[in-house]
Amino acid sequence: MDKDKLYTEKDEERFLSKIEIDYDSGCWLWQAYTNHSGYGQFRLRKTTVRAHRVMFATWIGNIPDGYEVDHLCKVRHCVNPKHLTLIDFDGHRQQGAEYLSSRDTCINGHRYTEENTRRRSDGRRDCLECHNRRKTLSRLFKRVEKLTNTPVDKNSAWLSTPIKKIRPTT
Numbered sequence: 001m002d003k004d005k006l007y008t009e010k011d012e013e014r015f016l017s018k019i020e021i022d023y024d025s026g027c028w029l030w031q032a033y034t035n036h037s038g039y040g041q042f043r044l045r046k047t048t049v050r051a052h053r054v055m056f057a058t059w060i061g062n063i064p065d066g067y068e069v070d071h072l073c074k075v076r077h078c079v080n081p082k083h084l085t086l087i088d089f090d091g092h093r094q095q096g097a098e099y100l101s102s103r104d105t106c107i108n109g110h111r112y113t114e115e116n117t118r119r120r121s122d123g124r125r126d127c128l129e130c131h132n133r134r135k136t137l138s139r140l141f142k143r144v145e146k147l148t149n150t151p152v153d154k155n156s157a158w159l160s161t162p163i164k165k166i167r168p169t170t
Contacts, residue, residue: 028078029079030077038077038107040052042054050078052078068088069086069103072084103143106130111124112127118131
């Protein structure tokens with residue numbers, strides 16, 4: 001990502017309008033679309049790019065090949081340039097694995113307990129509550145697509161809302 005050719009003043013205004021500052025943590029939280037992993041996404045010249053990479057390239061400098069932008073605060077939708085640093089690809093993977101294995105909750109805040117955790121074949125943990133929710137949503141998507149004969153946008157913002165089973169009233 002080249003800083004000099006990054007975007008226009010209008011793009012910059014649009015980008016900055018999507019940030020909300022959390023004064024307690026110092027994070028600049030991305031308020032627009034986030035992907036399934038929680039990273040902010042920004043549409044730039046018909047391409048979707050990660051918001052923290054745009055911020056880094058604009059205010060700090062170019063991102064060299066073989067390097068990634070790391071969040072020092074570990075908040076994936078934070079775009080505060082003071083919370084961003086470059087790290088080589090291998091170091092980032094190692095750091096991420098150590099961080100994830102030390103967490104006591106999943107990305108959605110559910111506790112990793114014996115009852116709520118399953119181990120994948122590669123040794124990573126899966127939150128059963130999130131896993132079951134993904135399965136429920138998958139079944140729902142298939143039913144809606146079948147009934148409406150229309151594909152469902154699986155990246156919609158409503159996916160972050162809790163699932164509530166609605167029982168018909170009699």
